[in-house]
């Protein structure tokens with residue numbers, strides 16, 4: 405479709421001896437929140453890595469991925485470096501390992517801020533960067549920013565780490581935010597907070613979202629449109645309401661039923 | 675969080691004891707080396723003492739065959755050991771870290787070639803490399819010895835750098851940095867170097883000890899710094915004929931060498947325990 409921010413057409417990812425993702429097609433409009441659902445191992449993370457051009461050399465992509473009007477597959481590394489951050493940023497599943505253990509959190513956020521300011525030819529001095537870091541910390545609602553910028557990843561809670569990771573992604577001011585299972589490593593209360601935070605931020609800032617999760621309930625809260633994946637293939641795509649309440653495919657139906665049973669079991673014994 | 679902090683004290687205390695012992699050993703030797711620039715009990719060539727005198731008030735460490743003061747030689751030897759250790763480690767670290775990171779980033783073929791190259795060079799005795807360099811430069815001097823030892827150390831540093839860099843490259847935060855558009859140069863500077871240095875530092879301390887000992891061996895073989903450089907190795911060599919009649923001549927430089935090598939290692943261990951936040955996490 406014209407005007408889409410991300411268009412994936414016939415994406416196939418394969419190693420020399422195995423096809424991992426096959427003939428995947430979907431698109432995300434600017435500002436749209438898109439959910440990718442599938443069991444562990446169904447190829448969700450590989451798809452997101454393909455979109456950012458970060459696949460390992462052993463995995464060969466075929467098909468087409470257009471992001472902000474530029475083809476990703478086969479693009480030279482130099483152009484990819486420029487597009488990453490500018491067009492797309494990612495929040496990963498495990499915030500402890502996604503942050504440098506030896507760098508204070510403030511400096512980790514300052515890095516992408518400084519790069520963006522330089523790229524756009526704006527003032528990238530100490531004070532300007534510090535101001536933006538402060539704003540970002542407020543945006544992701546982190547308390548005690550003065551203490552936090554001097555802390556190391558292991559000194560703050562899992563939820564706070566994920567907020568820092570989100571701040572780092574927002575620091576790039578991307579047009580598409582990829583969140584790959586951003587709540588899976590967190591406890592249930594924190595999960596809900598992070599989901600609300602991400603949804604509110606992308607809505608406020610007009611950023612498109614590719615939200616990846618194996619958890620139907622979480623995707624249902626976030627996404628306007630969803631795609632269900634199984635064994636590297638697309639099973640069903642459509643508006644979230646429709647796919648999650650009246651699924652057409654039998655596999656999706658079994659997923660929905662399983663999720664319902666799980667919820668009922670939880671409610672049965674509080 | 676609270677569970678972690680209750681586990682901290684024992685490790686901290688052990689780290690502290692090691693750290694202080696290392697600091698004292700290295701500190702005394704560094705002090706002796708620095709003071710030797712301004713003051714020594716006697717001049718190095720002063721042969722006024724009696725021959726092979728035992729330690730006394732006049733000659734704290736005794737005298738050698740020619741009646742020269744051994745304490746003076748020990749102080750100058752400390753200076754030389756430190757210059758050799760720092761110089762060789764600096765050369766070895768620059769060459770080793772650069773080639774190690776290159777190998778870690780390289781494609782299959784270049785990586786394999788560099789890895790094999792490191793292994794071959796490591797199997798090559800450092801002393802043999804040193805002899806080749808001395809032969810090539812046609813003179814034995816302190817600079818030649820340092821250069822030779824630095825080259826000899828570089829593949830060891832290169833191999834460990836390559837392995838450490840590969841480990842860091844596999845971490846999520848590198849992917850996270852790449853996905854936000856960080857260039858490779860910035861990733862090496864901001865993420866890879868800081869994360870390999872705590873481990874590399876301990877290894878470099880070990881290399882420092884090896885370099886000091888290798889210089890002693892070179893001097894012992896007459897391939898180190900020529901006189902009047904009184905390195906501990908040369909002192910050992912000169913004392914070998916009189917080791918039974920005047921044992922202090924061999925024992926004292928040997929002890930000094932031992933103290934420096936042990937001290938550096940303890941210091942490195944202690945520093946790592948203190949300053950590496952990831953390790954403090956447990």
Ligand SMILES: Nc1ncnc2c1ncn2[C@@H]1O[C@H](COP(=O)(O)OP(=O)(O)O)[C@@H](O)[C@H]1O
Pocket residue numbers: 419424442443444445446447448449450451460462463
């Ligand atoms: N580098 C790789 N080489 C070969 N197979 C891989 C590689 N990375 C992932 N895979 C395989 O691809 C499949 C999809 O992985 P992934 O995209 O990580 O799944 P998920 O949906 O859980 O994110 C899995 O079966 C996984 O084992």
Ligand SMILES: [Mg+2]
Pocket residue numbers: 448449584585
């Ligand atoms: Mg995954």
